[in-house]
Amino acid sequence: MAQARMIAPRFEKVVVADKLKDGYWIQAVDINGDGKPDIVTSGLALGEVYWYENPSWKRRLIATLPKPVAMDCADIDGDGYPDIAISHDYGSCMYHCKPEDGKISWLRNPGRNSDAPWEQHFIADLMATHRVRLGQFTQTTDLELLALPVVGPRGVHEPITVTLYTKPADVLKAAQWEGRVADNTSYRVIHGIWPDKYRAKHGSPLDSALLASEEGVSWFAYDPQQRRWHVELLGNGELSEAATTHFKGAGNLAAGRVGNDPYAYIATVEPFHGNTVAVYSKAGPAPGEIGGIEWNRTVLDVFGDPNEAGEGAGHHVVTGDFDGDGDDEFLVALRGPMPWQGVFYYKAVDVMNGLWVKTRVATVSAARIAVADFDGDGRLDFATTGYYTPGYFLCEDPQVAVFLNRFAKEPVKP
Secondary structure: OOOOOOOOOOEEEEEEEEOOOOEOEEEEEOOOOOOOOEEEEEOOOOOEEEEEEOOOOEEEEEEEOOOOOOEEEEOOOOOOOOEEEEEEOOOOOHHHOOOOOOEEEEEEOOOOOOOOOOEEEEEEEOOOEEEEEEEOOOOOOOOEEEEEEOOEOOEOOOOOOEEEEEOOOOOOOOOOOEEEEEEOOOOOOOOEEEEEOOOHHHOOOOOEEEEEEOOEEEEEEEEOOOOEEEEEEEEOOEOOOHHHHOOOEOOEEEEEEEOOEEEEEEEEEEOOOOOEEEEEEEOOOOOOOOOOOOEEEEEEEEOOOOOOOOOOOEEEEEEEOOOOOOOOEEEEEEEOOOOOEEEEEEEEEEOOOOEEEEEEEEOOOOOEEEEEOOOOOOOOEEEEEOOEEOOOEEOOOOEEEEEEEOOOOOOOOO
């Protein structure tokens, strides 16, 4: 393991937007192709999808959709600009989803004419779709979309229909994308996905995913030789609260690099909308490996007791090398209320033995976190949006904010 550098983290807050009436999703992506990461946000109530242009943070409306939930970005139409795949028409809530509740669309980036309308194109109907990720999961010829509902067609704790959609040859004229069921028996209450090329060490170019679900932490990957999906459970997650909260397993997750191992640990928030922060570390050296090894779980924090709905303040976790020492730290987003609100930064002292140092680096409500170098100084920054959904959860002072890294050593510039 690389020698840990204990530099006190410090981030400068820049308010991008305040007095929000809606807040759930945030993503960093270079919308206009100028080399600077912009910010895309959406919320479940008003359904307005916006992008904020870096560095002025001018806001532009992309679309207004009924209850947009999750998005991912990639160049879908091949014009060089990132488009948006988005799930919407989610229904009243996860407890009352009906077969007609759940649609997936893609929004076409207008490119250089940044003020032009975005075209909406239909992908598919899929009940309760709560996460979507673009990649190449089964082949490397076409773009694919992995769609993950949060609940099953028969109820909250019933198996979920994980579905893979393939981009059509003529994506602008296609009525919809062809889909096929990837799995409909293994998962319940999926709330987190962290994709990567986890088999790159073994020569595979395919994307696969770590999933956080009621089952815990698992690796979900397509096996091209056997032509089937492989499910491997890596850890069971939080189990002790299930009798009172009715939730168990894991709610969100992210893999982190340490030294020469790109997947040295997995940081989690547990269970669904949970209060527990845990880290999974390898029982022995296995650089670049995810499956076929033993993982040890260490609980780092429990942020208060679950509320009357059985939920805690934790909602999202991300990893990144914020201090520039070559090892990844991780950030946890807490929606609130105080004292369990904001963003906590975790720095490893000894990953294998579960020793970490924690620092609060933001106090505003954070539904999710987007990581990018927003000011172009070579250091990783992060951005958050407050969790504000009328009728469900309202944070205090909902904002979109960027937090600029002011502690890592700046890289030497030529």
